[in-house]
Amino acid sequence: MDGFLGRYRNLSVLVIVIMAQLVLLAVQVKNNQDVRLIRVWAVTAMTPLARVLEGIRANTFGVAGEYWQLLEVRSENRTMKVDLDRLKLENQYLKEELATAKRVEAMASFVQRNPSKTIGARIIGAGSGMNSKVVFIDRGSTSGVLKGMPVITPDGIVGKVTASYPVGAQVMLITDPTFACGVVSDKSRIHGTVRGQGNNQLLVDYIQNEQQVAVGEVFYTSGDDRIFPKGLPVGPVRVARQGKLFKEIYLAPTAFEKGLEEVLVVLEGVHQQIPDLLPGAGTGPEAKPLAPPPSESVPTPVDATPQQKPDQKLSTDADKLLEKYRSIGEQQGVRYGNPGRVPNFNAPPPVVKPPAPKTETPPAAPVVPPN
Amino acid sequence: MRFLRDESKFAQGKIAFLQYLSVGVFLLILGGYWNLQIRNEEIYSLKAERNRIKALPIPAPRGKILDRDKRVIVDNHSSFSVLLSRETLKEEHLKPIAEGLDLDYDELLAKLKRHRARPKYQAIFIKEELTPAEIAFVESHRDPDTYPELELIHTERRVYPESGFGAHLIGYVGEVSESELNLADFAKYQQGDLVGKTGIERQYNDLLAGVDGQRQVLVDNKGNERRTLGMKPAVPGKPVELTIDLDVQTVMELAMDGRRGGAVALDPRNGEVLAMVSRPGFNLSSLSSRERNRQWREIFSNPEKPLLNRAIQAQMAPGSTFKPIVALAALESGEITNDTSFGCGGGLNFFGRYFHCHNKKGHGATTLKKALAQSCDVYFYNVGNKIGIDKIAEYAKIAGFGAKTGIDLPAEAEGTLPSSKWKIRALREKWYGGDTISVAIGQGYLTSTPIQLAHAIGGLAIGGIWHTPHLLKGEPASKPARKADLNLDHVRFVVDGMCEVVNGWGTATNSRVPGVEMCGKTGTAQTVSNEYQKARNIHVKDNAWFVAFAPRVNPEIAVAVLFEEGEHGNLAGTIARDVVKAHFDKKARKDMSQSQPGAATAGLQTPAGGAGN
Numbered sequence: 001m002d003g004f005l006g007r008y009r010n011l012s013v014l015v016i017v018i019m020a021q022l023v024l025l026a027v028q029v030k031n032n033q034d035v036r037l038i039r040v041w042a043v044t045a046m047t048p049l050a051r052v053l054e055g056i057r058a059n060t061f062g063v064a065g066e067y068w069q070l071l072e073v074r075s076e077n078r079t080m081k082v083d084l085d086r087l088k089l090e091n092q093y094l095k096e097e098l099a100t101a102k103r104v105e106a107m108a109s110f111v112q113r114n115p116s117k118t119i120g121a122r123i124i125g126a127g128s129g130m131n132s133k134v135v136f137i138d139r140g141s142t143s144g145v146l147k148g149m150p151v152i153t154p155d156g157i158v159g160k161v162t163a164s165y166p167v168g169a170q171v172m173l174i175t176d177p178t179f180a181c182g183v184v185s186d187k188s189r190i191h192g193t194v195r196g197q198g199n200n201q202l203l204v205d206y207i208q209n210e211q212q213v214a215v216g217e218v219f220y221t222s223g224d225d226r227i228f229p230k231g232l233p234v235g236p237v238r239v240a241r242q243g244k245l246f247k248e249i250y251l252a253p254t255a256f257e258k259g260l261e262e263v264l265v266v267l268e269g270v271h272q273q274i275p276d277l278l279p280g281a282g283t284g285p286e287a288k289p290l291a292p293p294p295s296e297s298v299p300t301p302v303d304a305t306p307q308q309k310p311d312q313k314l315s316t317d318a319d320k321l322l323e324k325y326r327s328i329g330e331q332q333g334v335r336y337g338n339p340g341r342v343p344n345f346n347a348p349p350p351v352v353k354p355p356a357p358k359t360e361t362p363p364a365a366p367v368v369p370p371n
Numbered sequence: 372m373r374f375l376r377d378e379s380k381f382a383q384g385k386i387a388f389l390q391y392l393s394v395g396v397f398l399l400i401l402g403g404y405w406n407l408q409i410r411n412e413e414i415y416s417l418k419a420e421r422n423r424i425k426a427l428p429i430p431a432p433r434g435k436i437l438d439r440d441k442r443v444i445v446d447n448h449s450s451f452s453v454l455l456s457r458e459t460l461k462e463e464h465l466k467p468i469a470e471g472l473d474l475d476y477d478e479l480l481a482k483l484k485r486h487r488a489r490p491k492y493q494a495i496f497i498k499e500e501l502t503p504a505e506i507a508f509v510e511s512h513r514d515p516d517t518y519p520e521l522e523l524i525h526t527e528r529r530v531y532p533e534s535g536f537g538a539h540l541i542g543y544v545g546e547v548s549e550s551e552l553n554l555a556d557f558a559k560y561q562q563g564d565l566v567g568k569t570g571i572e573r574q575y576n577d578l579l580a581g582v583d584g585q586r587q588v589l590v591d592n593k594g595n596e597r598r599t600l601g602m603k604p605a606v607p608g609k610p611v612e613l614t615i616d617l618d619v620q621t622v623m624e625l626a627m628d629g630r631r632g633g634a635v636a637l638d639p640r641n642g643e644v645l646a647m648v649s650r651p652g653f654n655l656s657s658l659s660s661r662e663r664n665r666q667w668r669e670i671f672s673n674p675e676k677p678l679l680n681r682a683i684q685a686q687m688a689p690g691s692t693f694k695p696i697v698a699l700a701a702l703e704s705g706e707i708t709n710d711t712s713f714g715c716g717g718g719l720n721f722f723g724r725y726f727h728c729h730n731k732k733g734h735g736a737t738t739l740k741k742a743l744a745q746s747c748d749v750y751f752y753n754v755g756n757k758i759g760i761d762k763i764a765e766y767a768k769i770a771g772f773g774a775k776t777g778i779d780l781p782a783e784a785e786g787t788l789p790s791s792k793w794k795i796r797a798l799r800e801k802w803y804g805g806d807t808i809s810v811a812i813g814q815g816y817l818t819s820t821p822i823q824l825a826h827a828i829g830g831l832a833i834g835g836i837w838h839t840p841h842l843l844k845g846e847p848a849s850k851p852a853r854k855a856d857l858n859l860d861h862v863r864f865v866v867d868g869m870c871e872v873v874n875g876w877g878t879a880t881n882s883r884v885p886g887v888e889m890c891g892k893t894g895t896a897q898t899v900s901n902e903y904q905k906a907r908n909i910h911v912k913d914n915a916w917f918v919a920f921a922p923r924v925n926p927e928i929a930v931a932v933l934f935e936e937g938e939h940g941n942l943a944g945t946i947a948r949d950v951v952k953a954h955f956d957k958k959a960r961k962d963m964s965q966s967q968p969g970a971a972t973a974g975l976q977t978p979a980g981g982a983g984n
Contacts, residue, residue, distance in 0.1 A: 148517065162516040178514040182507025191503040193510045206451075206506050224504035225511035226471055245449075245525075317442040318532035318617055325621045337626030337946040339881045345618075345956035 103262055110154035110264070116229050117268040118152070119143055123260050124168065133173035133196065135159075139265060140168045148227065150266045156233040156255035157181070157221060158263050171263070174202060174234070174253055182224030183234050186274055187217050191224060194234055194251065202235060204249035213240045213249055220274045231272030424600060425456075425590045426492065431581030432527030434608035436541060436571060438617040439643075439844055445541055446530040451501040453509050454494035454522040457483070464518050471508045472498050489562050494522055496563065496661045527607075529659050535652025536624055539680035540615070540780075540842075542570020543658040565661070569678070571611065571842060573781050581608035612844045614643035619928075622953035623648045626946040631935040632914075633681030633821045635840075636950050639829025639920065639929045642838030642848050644778065646950065647822075649681040683776075683783045685933055686818040690896030691746045691940065692918045692931070693767075693813030695828060695865045698739055700766035701754045702861035709864045712738050715749035722805045726752050729895065743868025744877035746893060746940075748812050755811020760802055763810060764790035769855045770827035771837055772819055777850040778840040786823055789816035813894060821931040824918045828869075829929030832890070832920040834862055866890055870923050873944070879917065882944035887955050890926075891919030891947060893940025912936035917943035921951050928954045 005012050111118055121139035139145045141164045151158040151171045159179060163170040172179055179196040183204060192207040204219060217237045223230030235251035242248070325345075329336055334343040407415055430452075436445035453472065465483075469476040479497060486495045501509065506523065513521040529544060547566045551557045556576070560566060564583075567576035584605035589597045623634055623646040636646040651673075657666035670677055679685065701707045715734035718727040728734065728748040734741065742750035755763060767773065773788025787793075789810055791802035809815030819827075822840060830837030835857035839848035869890035871877045878893040894916030904911060915937025920926040930950050934943040 162514075172514070172516065176514075180507070180510035180514075182504065182511065191507070193503075193507045195510065205510075206503060222504070222507065224507035226508055227511055314446075314448050314530045316444060316446045316530055316532050317438075318444045318536050318621070321442070321617050321621045322532070322534075322536060322624065325618075325625055329625065336622060336628070336949050337630070339942070339945050342883075342885060342952060343622075343949060345622075345953055346959055 115270040118264040133176040140165045150228045182222040183219040184222035202251040207247045229269035427586045429584035429605045431605035432607045434579040435610040437612045447527040450528040452499040456494045456520045460520045531655035538652045539649040540647045542572035579608040582606040614844045616645045618957045620646040626949045632933040634932040635682045635822045636930045647682045651677040653677040688896040689819040690813040690894030692894035692916045706757045713753040740868045744871035751811045760807040776826045787818040821933045825929045825931035828918045832926045879941045879944035882948040888923040889921035915943040919947045
């Protein structure tokens with residue numbers, strides 16, 4: 001067999017090839033496909049290889065591409081972050097500028113309206129100390145700022161100057177535990193003394209438990225302390241309750257609601273009337289100028305602070321009895337100790353007829369004739 | 372070489388100098404150390420301690436003063452005072468502090484000077500009864516950076532009745548003076564302490580005062596209070612209940628208004644003082660302070676002497692109110708009887724001098740009863756002449772004239788009871804018969820206080836028992852009662868005469884009290900002799916006196932009234948009339964409320980729910 005194939009190798013190959021082609025043609029005819037088998041075989045044979053190669057290629061080039069893309073994104077991100085920070089800072093700056101402009105506008109408006117002579121100052125630092133509430137301002141004795149001068153904002157009082165240097169001054173804030181000033185409520189006109197507590201609350205002291213003070217009522221400076229001019233807002237009442245000796249009234253200082261940046265130092269104080277309502281209290285975050293003082297207000301210099309006497313009249317049983325006997329004498333037309341009528345201390349008191357109520361006479365009912 | 376030699380010399384000198392300097396500095400430091408740690412160690416450690424610990428006084432509230440029905444006459448109220456701590460005081464702060472607290476700067480300096488002797492750690496009061504504005508000033512300035520020397524403390528202050536009600540009786544409080552500190556009564560006090568100065572406040576100061584407390588606080592180097600180290604609470608003073616009846620006192624106050632003089636009402640059965648008034652008065656609140664203000668100065672410099680308690684201190688001739696005593700002396704001595712009669716022609720000559728009767732036309736034939744009722748001077752001139760000064764003095768002394776009654780009030784005057792011995796002792800002169808004639812009608816050397824008169828006539832009216840007048844209820848008087856062995860018929864004769872004064876045809880018929888048999892005696896006493904008035908061409912009005920008791924039998928109230936320059940005794944009588952009426956009207960209310968609980972017919976109600984009405 002080998003000899004035959006060997007001898008007729010070419011023919012044998014040809015026959016085999018022809019036969020194979022015939023078989024293949026038959027298979028192709030039988031399958032009725034429009035694709036040549038060779039292609040099918042070739043494709044079938046080459047596809048896995050091509051897939052592998054393509055996978056390798058795709059993975060290789062994809063990772064590289066993505067890497068490069070990532071590098072670009074990071075770079076871009078960095079740039080954007082820088083831009084964002086810059087924009088944020090710009091935004092903040094503009095906001096600050098806007099707020100400052102508004103504050104300054106409010107302050108300018110306040111200064112124009114307020115009869116006290118003031119000078120603007122910036123807060124440049126805070127003091128140290130566990131309980132101390134002290135700040136430093138950029139105005140000092142060369143600007144006329146002296147120890148003891150009140151420091152305010154249009155929103156309320158801030159504190160008082162405790163030390164004055166040539167180009168700066170130390171201000172004790174109203175929240176300092178050693179701070180105190182005279183206050184008066186806007187509704188009941190009750191006088192008291194407000195004191196710092198070392199936190200964000202103020203205590204109003206020396207108000208009798210019998211006095212009526214409601215939450216929301218606003219306290220203003222009374223001018224009694226001879227430091228702060230009368231009529232500057234201090235804060236609204238947050239808590240009002242009965243105390244041991246005096247009422248416990250806590251205020252929220254209005255001066256710190258919007259932070260402290262610029263302040264006014266009162267060089268020459270002038271008293272004002274207490275407005276009925278605190279302007280801007282409880283409104284939005286924007287500073288609003290103080291409402292103009294009432295038209296009937298007459299500014300008076302600080303030195304002319306009237307000394308208020310206790311309105312409560314103190315009396316004993318002797319005073320009450322004296323009044324009673326005096327009225328008995330008047331009722332009986334008796335002048336004690338004088339000749340004439342003898343007083344009768346056991347006479348019943350004269351019957352005091354209550355005044356007839358002034359009621360309109362109702363229209364007369366129609367007279368119904370008897371049947 | 373020379374140069375080198377010079378340099379070495381210079382270096383040696385420098386070294387020696389430095390050595391000596393070092394030794395000197397070292398010795399200096401050693402000396403300082405010695406002074407600080409060894410020589411004056413105690414002083415410096417005490418100073419350091421004082422800087423660290425601050426002592427604040429807690430003044431004790433004084434006790435209340437109540438009337439016999441526990442009604443409040445003097446109360447306390449809560450107030451604030453400001454103290455000046457002299458340890459941290461800076462002289463330059465004084466002026467602004469004085470301005471801020473409306474104080475007189477010079478007065479403040481004087482006050483500091485007065486307290487110089489006190490230890491420096493003891494703060495001194497500079498103002499009391501602070502207004503809300505002053506509290507605000509102190510609170511806002513007492514921080515360590517402003518005036519750390521200011522201290523605010525809570526005190527209980529006196530609430531006195533207004534308009535001088537009972538001012539002399541109650542008295543006022545003030546800072547203990549240097550002269551008082553030398554007295555045994557005030558030995559326990561220190562300069563600056565508040566003590567009673569007059570009246571009940573002074574008399575019962577120990578009861579009323581209580582004991583001051585103290586609060587020790589830890590302060591930091593800036594003077595900030597860090598924490599309380601210890602507290603000794605104050606012990607409040609005890610309340611004092613008086614025998615005073617506010618109803619009677621009030622009517623007496625009103626009746627004495629606008630007049631000058633003194634009046635007192637007491638219960639002769641036990642000596643309890645029911646009312647006491649002196650005019651002109653003063654506002655106690657103006658004086659009861661550590662401050663010597665304008666009002667204080669005005670009161671002290673007032674020529675009317677408003678601080679004088681005329682009820683116990685006015686020593687004046689009692690005039691005809693003394694006649695009952697003369698009558699009693701004459702009856703007891705047996706020189707006259709109830710029926711003894713003398714003729715009155717408007718005056719009589721004694722020892723070469725003509726003595727007028729107040730009735731120029733004369734009273735005609737006058738018995739004792741008529742003489743008392745119509746206050747016939749001639750009758751008593753005769754009686755006086757008969758019995759002599761020493762008999763008058765004997766019985767007047769029994770009745771309590773010429774000596775303090777012993778009332779529990781400071782500075783009672785004793786008056787003058789003249790006698791032959793007294794004149795020799797006091798004036799180094801012989802007694803003349805003419806002197807007796809004057810004394811017999813309550814003039815001449817005789818002087819008395821209203822309380823002496825009320826005490827004397829009250830004791831006489833109850834039959835010769837004189838209880839010591841006193842103001843503290845429930846406590847025995849300082850002196851026991853005195854009893855005289857009098858003939859009760861004689862007493863009755865005198866009482867009958869006094870009843871005629873008011874209820875018969877006497878000199879005080881305008882003082883009748885409806886429903887009450889009040890007996891009394893008018894007195895119209897000259898303060899300046901007629902000769903003096905003529906010589907100076909002036910007219911000085913006579914003082915009006917009236918002494919009364921009621922009812923006639925077993926009297927329960929005796930009243931004496933001095934109405935200075937009142938011209939006639941019956942004008943003082945109407946004051947006593949209203950006082951007696953107030954007493955008996957109140958008694959009627961009390962009886963009615965006891966018999967008909969809840970009856971409300973009376974025009975008066977007790978103001979503070981007292982049990983009296």
